[in-house]
Amino acid sequence: QHSLTVVAQAISLEPQYGFDRDLTLRLAALLHDIGKPATRKLEQGGSVTFHHHDVVGAKLAKKRLTALRFDNDTIKAVCRLIELHLRFFGYSDQQWSDSAVRRYVRDADDQLMRLHILTRADVTTRNQRKADRLAHAYDDLEARIKVLAEQEQLDAMRPDLDGEEIMQLLGIKPGREVGQAYNFLLELRLDEGSVGKDEAKKRLLEWWPNR
Structure with a gap:
């Protein structure tokens, strides 16, 4: 019922x-x-x-x-x-x-x-x-x-950096690592909203060696 x-x-x-x-x-x-x-x-x-x-x-x-x-x-x-x-x-x-x-x-x-x-x-x-x-x-x-x-x-929720920008910044090729970085930036976007490209790059570079 x-x-x-x-x-x-x-x-x-x-x-x-x-x-x-x-x-x-x-x-x-x-x-x-x-x-x-x-x-x-x-x-x-x-x-x-x-x-x-x-x-x-x-x-x-x-x-x-x-x-x-x-x-x-x-x-x-x-x-x-x-x-x-x-x-x-x-x-x-x-x-x-x-x-x-x-x-x-x-x-x-x-x-x-x-x-x-x-x-x-x-x-x-x-x-x-x-x-x-x-x-x-x-x-x-x-x-x-x-x-x-x-x-x-x-x-249209997207991270501040796209896949190409992530690969260029980190010097990596398409694959699982790009997905990891993308998901990190997406979580950042969800938590704080858009932080801008420069801040997103800074945060990603800080996080990447310790992931």
Whole structure:
């Protein structure tokens, strides 16, 4: 019943985010809690937990959707949404740093708008007082994403140096080491925003010998 309610809520939210009869979103809403039965655990005191049902659910959904012969892009998108559908609840408990907000956007990537809808649809099925509190928290998260996007062009998150500049600076050839340097600079960008090319070069040269 809960999953069907989430589907209905997601459908009602589609126009607000520019979607219409979106199959990917509706599949994610239908299957978002598919991992709960496999992760259900009765704790001491009688409480029930579903730890990691997001990750387990994504794997189960991939298996089911593959068996039903959905295309790979749809399967990948649905599974990503299921995997991320609980991430926001950490924000509702304690407001994130800017770097955590950037990671949320990066991890959602091109599924961010669908994740907004799925999360809001899931939130609205809870008791009204809690639903209102979570909805206000998500309003705040979306507002912060918008501000950061305007400040840093968050939609196209990239390090301050590209692969060619990294290789030239470090005197290395294409390969695993370039990826290591790129990831270091990406983490720097996520943590501090754009620091500029000169500062990025300085930080990379300081980090590189001690990696």
